[in-house]
Amino acid sequence: MHELALARGVVDMIEAEAVRQNFSSVRKIVLEIGALSCVDEHALRFGMDASARNTLAADAAVEIVTAPGRARCFECDDDVTITTRGDGCPACGSHKLLVTGGEDMTLKALEVD
Ligand SMILES: [Zn+2]
Numbered sequence: 673m674h675e676l677a678l679a680r681g682v683v684d685m686i687e688a689e690a691v692r693q694n695f696s697s698v699r700k701i702v703l704e705i706g707a708l709s710c711v712d713e714h715a716l717r718f719g720m721d722a723s724a725r726n727t728l729a730a731d732a733a734v735e736i737v738t739a740p741g742r743a744r745c746f747e748c749d750d751d752v753t754i755t756t757r758g759d760g761c762p763a764c765g766s767h768k769l770l771v772t773g774g775e776d777m778t779l780k781a782l783e784v785d
Contacts, residue, residue: 675712678777679719685779686729695784698732702781706774708741708757716777737780742773 686698701720705711713736720734741754747766754774760767 674710675715676719676722678711679716679723682720682779683723683727683729686782687727689782690728690784693784696728697785698729698782699785700733700735700781700783701729701779702735702737704737704739704778704780706739706741706776707755708771708774709777711777739774741771741775743769743771745769 682701682703686701690696690698703716703720705713705716716736717734724730724732741756741759743752743754743759743761744750745752745761745764745766746768747764748761750763751772752761752763752769754762754769754771757771758767759769761769
């Protein structure tokens with residue numbers, strides 16, 4: 673359900689862009705899923721198929737890329753990459769981490785006609 677709502681949001685965004693930039697069909701949609709966002713790629717693909725039906729994005733290829741989880745370690749005072757929420761710092765093992773990236777899904781790129 674979560675992914676379907678996200679997919680609808682993406683299609684809404686594309687339709688708004690189409691009005692603003694005056695394009696009539698979409699060739700390719702690139703979505704980026706943060707490693708910590710809890711978005712399931714397969715569910716998102718299914719959601720995109722369902723949401724894009726009968727829209728200008730109906731024939732668009734959907735490419736999904738993953739963005740790493742990013743966090744700030746208070747012990748190292750450095751930015752580190754983590755793969756799941758609750759991971760320790762890969763450098764020092766500390767759990768005093770502030771997640772700074774990889775929590776969202778974003779529309780990365782759009783190829784249009
Ligand atoms: Zn650390």
